[in-house]
Amino acid sequence: MEFxxxxxxxxxxxxxxxxxxxxxxxAILVPLILAVAYTTFAERKxxxxxxxRMGPNRVGPKGxxxxxxxxxxxxxxxxxxxxxxxxxxxxxAPMLTLVPAFVAWSVIPFADGMIxxxxxxxxxxxxxxxxxxVYGIILGGWASNSKxxxxxxxxxxxxxxxxxxxxxxxxxxxxxxxxxLNLNEIILAQSGSIFSxxxxxxxxxxxxxxxxxxAETNRAPFDVAEGESEIVAGFHVEYSGMAFALFFLAEYxxxxxxxxxxxxxxxxxxxxxxxxxxxxxxxxxxxAIFGNGIHWFLLKTAFFLxxxxxxxxxxxxxxxxxxxxxxxxxxxPLTIVWIFAEMIAIGLGWRPWx
Amino acid sequence: MSFEQLLFYLFSxxxxxxxISMVTVRNPVYAALSLIVCFFTSAxxxxxxxxxxxxxxxxxxxxxxxxxxxxxVIMMLDINHDHLKEGFIKYLPVGLLVALVxxxxxxxxxxxxxxxxxxxMQGQRHGADYSNTKALGEVLYQQYLYPFEIAAVxxxxxxxxxxxxxxxxxxxxxxxxxxxxxxxxxxxxVRLVKMEAEK
Numbered sequence: 423m424e425f426x427x428x429x430x431x432x433x434x435x436x437x438x439x440x441x442x443x444x445x446x447x448x449a450i451l452v453p454l455i456l457a458v459a460y461t462t463f464a465e466r467k468x469x470x471x472x473x474x475r476m477g478p479n480r481v482g483p484k485g486x487x488x489x490x491x492x493x494x495x496x497x498x499x500x501x502x503x504x505x506x507x508x509x510x511x512x513x514x515a516p517m518l519t520l521v522p523a524f525v526a527w528s529v530i531p532f533a534d535g536m537i538x539x540x541x542x543x544x545x546x547x548x549x550x551x552x553x554x555x556v557y558g559i560i561l562g563g564w565a566s567n568s569k570x571x572x573x574x575x576x577x578x579x580x581x582x583x584x585x586x587x588x589x590x591x592x593x594x595x596x597x598x599x600x601x602x603l604n605l606n607e608i609i610l611a612q613s614g615s616i617f618s619x620x621x622x623x624x625x626x627x628x629x630x631x632x633x634x635x636x637a638e639t640n641r642a643p644f645d646v647a648e649g650e651s652e653i654v655a656g657f658h659v660e661y662s663g664m665a666f667a668l669f670f671l672a673e674y675x676x677x678x679x680x681x682x683x684x685x686x687x688x689x690x691x692x693x694x695x696x697x698x699x700x701x702x703x704x705x706x707x708x709x710a711i712f713g714n715g716i717h718w719f720l721l722k723t724a725f726f727l728x729x730x731x732x733x734x735x736x737x738x739x740x741x742x743x744x745x746x747x748x749x750x751x752x753x754x755p756l757t758i759v760w761i762f763a764e765m766i767a768i769g770l771g772w773r774p775w776x
Numbered sequence: 777m778s779f780e781q782l783l784f785y786l787f788s789x790x791x792x793x794x795x796i797s798m799v800t801v802r803n804p805v806y807a808a809l810s811l812i813v814c815f816f817t818s819a820x821x822x823x824x825x826x827x828x829x830x831x832x833x834x835x836x837x838x839x840x841x842x843x844x845x846x847x848x849v850i851m852m853l854d855i856n857h858d859h860l861k862e863g864f865i866k867y868l869p870v871g872l873l874v875a876l877v878x879x880x881x882x883x884x885x886x887x888x889x890x891x892x893x894x895x896x897m898q899g900q901r902h903g904a905d906y907s908n909t910k911a912l913g914e915v916l917y918q919q920y921l922y923p924f925e926i927a928a929v930x931x932x933x934x935x936x937x938x939x940x941x942x943x944x945x946x947x948x949x950x951x952x953x954x955x956x957x958x959x960x961x962x963x964x965x966v967r968l969v970k971m972e973a974e975k
Contacts, residue, residue, distance in 0.1 A: 542907045546832045553840025564851045579848045603909055747954050
């Protein structure tokens with residue numbers, strides 16, 4: 423141990439810094455990728471049970487190794503590049519969706535002080551990155567040189583742009599209530615008790631945010647970009663093997679990100695719902711469970727992730743013009759009215775969340 | 777050379793290359809992509825200048841929204857590449873003249889003292905608790921509140937004017953009334969008839 427410490431102190435400070443940051447990135451990405459793998463498994467199982475089926479149950483005990491088998495299958499499949507496609511953009515496009523989906527995790531606070539980059543404008547950073555994910559879809563659809571993929575790229579582009587506005591307005595409401603763009607401060611602004619969470623005063627914005635989050639990730643019932651029954655698989659018809667897997671990985675990483683953000687912005691992230699109830703949080707062993715911590719954050723994220731799967735099993739797909747109507751004529755006016763009311767409340771010094 | 781200078785030269789190098797490729801590549805989709813790289817690297821340069829709000833908003837607005845719509849339009853157009861190159865020599869003198877005028881204007885403005893090196897010397901660095909967002913907000917919403925609000929209203933008027941100019945009503949066009957479609961109930965569509973069973 424002392425020997426290792428001696429080696430560590432020999433390394434220059436700048437290199438030490440880089441090593442620590444890289445280790446932190448690994449500590450975020452490896453659990454994230456595992457979570458993505460087991461979200462696909464959970465999705466198939468949960469939807470299976472909802473439709474009175476068994477779901478995957480052959481690979482490993484109770485089917486637990488199914489996602490590993492899927493990964494191995496995708497790794498060994500050939501990446502087919504269509505002859506008339508634009509091969510550079512065709513190969514860059516999946517990476518363009520994956521990178522923003524991963525980078526956004528760098529500003530997420532997992533627990534008090536457990537954050538990779540505690541930057542001032544964290545919320546804006548996330549909004550900017552999530553808006554870039556659509557490039558992969560649009561370019562992938564275009565570069566495939568296929569009509570279905572092209573149609574899907576068009577649909578995805580218009581849909582994401584429309585719902586981004588409602589999403590941004592919902593976030594404006596949150597930052598007005600918190601008075602900060604820093605994600606850690608937004609969480610701390612919700613501390614006190616379960617009634618200080620932003621979900622109560624900003625319930626409408628919470629609904630709008632989650633609905634536009636589902637639309638932004640192109641998930642059912644807003645999955646017209648994929649639309650199996652109309653345009654086969656949309657932007658990734660021509661993709662196979664790992665190139666397809668990257669799109670898949672990005673979609674699920676984005677789903678988990680939206681769930682995590684909803685829990686951070688509206689349900690207090692790592693704050694415990696039992697906050698303020700001292701007789702519970704001061705118990706000898708159970709106190710750690712009832713107190714604040716990363717487990718509450720993970721629990722809340724899993725809760726919203728379950729909603730994604732639930733939606734997919736229950737709602738039929740929206741028609742395209744209905745999606746546009748919902749975004750522009752219902753969600754955006756709702757957020758504007760809510761922000762206006764919030765502005766008046768703040769102007770009168772009436773802050774119910776404090 | 778400090779690390780910051782290295783970053784500056786890296787980003788400005790990429791910015792210049794992307795700018796040049798934006799005007800020289802043949803494929804309009806590649807041109808749009810180079811423009812996106814331009815926006816991205818200039819946002820990075822702004823962030824190194826402690827203007828993180830502006831940098832992120834540049835990415836959010838231009839990369840995240842404007843260029844998506846641009847790509848959207850470019851991909852839908854069926855552009856004939858040979859047609860674009862027609863008359864290059866014919867229009868060359870006009871193009872050169874415009875370039876010359878712009879160059880002279882830039883030289884006059886930049887050498888006129890308005891962009892004096894002294895004035896834009898590196899000021900003192902702010903600490904980690906300095907918030908660019910807050911500083912901008914104070915300037916926009918306290919010092920220049922009325923000019924800012926007036927500019928916003930003028931933009932709103934421009935938006936409404938542009939929409940009303942291009943709006944054309946077509947009374948004979950058929951469209952679905954989604955409100956009605958969503959609100960429909962089973963009773964409106966299906967009539968259950970109770971009949972005596974055949975004997």
